[in-house]
Amino acid sequence: DTEVTQTPKHLVMGMTNKKSLKCEQHMGHRAMYWYKQKAKKPPELMFVYSYEKLSINESVPSRFSPECPNSSLLNLHLHALQPEDSALYLCASSQTGQGTDEQFFGPGTRLTVL
Amino acid sequence: AQRVTQPEKLLSVFKGAPVELKCNYSYSGSPELFWYVQYSRQRLQLLLRHISRESIKGFTADLNKGETSFHLKKPFAQEEDSAMYYCALDTGRRALTFGSGTRLQVQP
Numbered sequence: 001d002t003e004v005t006q007t008p009k010h011l012v013m014g015m016t017n018k019k020s021l022k023c024e025q026h027m028g029h030r031a032m033y034w035y036k037q038k039a040k041k042p043p044e045l046m047f048v049y050s051y052e053k054l055s056i057n058e059s060v061p062s063r064f065s066p067e068c069p070n071s072s073l074l075n076l077h078l079h080a081l082q083p084e085d086s087a088l089y090l091c092a093s094s095q096t097g098q099g100t101d102e103q104f105f106g107p108g109t110r111l112t113v114l
Numbered sequence: 115a116q117r118v119t120q121p122e123k124l125l126s127v128f129k130g131a132p133v134e135l136k137c138n139y140s141y142s143g144s145p146e147l148f149w150y151v152q153y154s155r156q157r158l159q160l161l162l163r164h165i166s167r168e169s170i171k172g173f174t175a176d177l178n179k180g181e182t183s184f185h186l187k188k189p190f191a192q193e194e195d196s197a198m199y200y201c202a203l204d205t206g207r208r209a210l211t212f213g214s215g216t217r218l219q220v221q222p
Contacts, residue, residue: 031208042200042212043158056209090158097208100146100165105158 002027004106006091012112015081021109023074023091029104031097032074034066035090037108043090049074050097081113116141118203118213126219127191135186135216137175137201146204147177147184150212153197161186161199171195191220 004025013019023032031050035043048056049068057066063085065077074091088108094101117140127133139145149161162170164177164184175186184201201213 033209042215043210045209045211048209050208056207058209100163100204101208102160102163103210107157 002104004091004093004104006089006106006109008109009107010110010112012114013078013081014114015083017081018077018079020078021076021089021091021111023076023093023106024072025093025104026072027093027095027104028071029093029095030071031094031101032068033092033094033103034074034076035092037088037090039087047076048097055097078111081111083113086111086113116145116203116205116211118201118211120199120201120213120216122216123214124217124219126221128221129193130190133186133188133191133195133218133220135199135201135218137184137186137213139182139184139201139203141182141203141205143205145177146206147175148202148204148210149173149175149184149186150200150202151197152200158200191218193220193222196220 007022034046037043045058046060047066052068063080067075088110090108091106092103094103119138147164151161152158173188177184200215202210
């Protein structure tokens, strides 16, 4: 399996809901990433996990909570989001997290916060 | 702080014409530079990286440290090259900073 998969494809949630986004890869990659992409804008890095440890948090609000249960799985837990958090959330993985590594992207979860 | 600038939002050329997508970066150290591409209804994927010094799908990009540029070039554009192209920079943090992207339209 040479793909990054993300579920769900679409998610609509209210501001009081709690939901989770899921990302999975079976390429043996040890670095995983969450990006946020607003319409007509480039992806913006949110979090980086390296060997299941959080290595970068780009000052993301605490209503976004990442989790890496094992080397193949990455979750993003959502709670008390705002309408401006509506975006495409992309997951990516790379072999070791070295700067020259290719990042493999998932198709994204399109989130709408009402 | 590092920054990547892609000055053109849209570049429209005819099939067979040369293409140059511009990318400039600001970073005082030794950067790792990439071009990522997103074709219609497909996921973002790596096109090429400067360290490989390779040509992919006829595209090349040369890192010019003096001009802090990493422009993407192809001598003869094809219709299937139509896509969104992002230049990206890694300063060694293992984190990509993307430019704003250039949409390439290749007309028949």
